[in-house]
Amino acid sequence: MAEEDPKPLTYIPEVILKKRKVNELAALRRKEQLELRKLNSKKNKDGFIKLPEEFVREYRARELDFVKMKHRIKRKRTALVPSKSKLIFIIRIQGKNDMHPKTRTLLYKLGLSRVFSGVFAKANEHILGKLQRVEPYVTYGYPNLKNVRELVHKKGFAKIDKQRVPLTDNNIIEQELGKHGILCMEDIVHEIANVGPHFREVISFLWPFELEKPGSGLQGKKSLYKEGGDAGNREDDINELIDAMN
Structure with missing residues (x-):
C-alpha cells in the first residue's frame, strides 16, 4: 500500500495569532482582577483585614x-x-x-x-x-x-414567579388579579388606599417599592x-x- 503524502501544516494568519495572544492576556487580567476583588472583600473600609x-x-x-x-x-x-x-x-x-x-x-x-x-x-x-x-x-x-397613587405609578413592579416585572401593561394586572375585579393601576391604587377586601392579594402581587x-x-x-x-x-x-x- 502506497504511503500517503504528508498533510501540509495548517497556516494560521498572523492577525489571528495576535488576536489569540490579546485574548489570553485579557483573560489573565480578568483572573487577576477577580483575585484582587476577592482579597478586597475581606478587607474593611480602611483596607485592612478585620x-x-x-x-x-x-x-x-x-x-x-x-x-x-x-x-x-x-x-x-x-x-x-x-x-x-x-x-x-x-x-x-x-x-x-x-x-x-x-x-x-x-x-x-x-x-x-x-x-x-x-x-x-x-x-x-x-x-x-x-x-x-x-x-x-x-x-x-x-x-x-x-x-399611594404616585408610589404605584412611579415605583410599582409586579412579583411574578419571584421575578420583578414592570407594570407596563394592564394585561399583567388583569391576568394576575382579574379574578378579584382588579384590572388596572387605578384599581390597585383604590384597593390599597381603602384597604379593600383584596388588599392582601394586591400586596402579595406587588414587589416591595425600591425608593431613592x-x-x-x-x-x-x-x-x-x-x-x-x-x-x-x-x-x-x-x-x-x-x-x-x-
Whole structure:
C-alpha cells in the first residue's frame, strides 16, 4: 500500500495569532482582577483585614440588638392607628452591620430585605407587634392618597414567579388579579388606599417599592422620630419622607 503524502501544516494568519495572544492576556487580567476583588472583600473600609477584636465587637453589637428587641417587646404599646387610618407605609432606613439574625428575619418577613425599600401594610395589632421588634430599623406612618397613587405609578413592579416585572401593561394586572375585579393601576391604587377586601392579594402581587436615598429627612439616628431621631411612627409626616424618596 502506497504511503500517503504528508498533510501540509495548517497556516494560521498572523492577525489571528495576535488576536489569540490579546485574548489570553485579557483573560489573565480578568483572573487577576477577580483575585484582587476577592482579597478586597475581606478587607474593611480602611483596607485592612478585620482583626479578631472587630468580629467580637460586631457579635456583641448583634447580641445587644437582640436584648434591646426583647425590651421593646415588653414595653407598653402605644396606640398605633387613629380611627381615620387603616393603612400604613413602612420604610426600612437602616442596614444590617449590628443587626441580630432574628431582627433580619422579621424585616424579611415584612418584605424589607433592602435599605430604603418600602411596603404597604394593614394597620393592626399584629403588624404593631412586628414593628415594635424592628423599630430602630424602620419608620412608618399614614400615607395619603396622592402618595399611594404616585408610589404605584412611579415605583410599582409586579412579583411574578419571584421575578420583578414592570407594570407596563394592564394585561399583567388583569391576568394576575382579574379574578378579584382588579384590572388596572387605578384599581390597585383604590384597593390599597381603602384597604379593600383584596388588599392582601394586591400586596402579595406587588414587589416591595425600591425608593431613592433622600437628600434630607433622615439623620442616621436609630432613636424615635418623636424624640428627634429617624425611627418609629411618623404618623402623617411620613408623606414628606415619601415625597423625598419617590
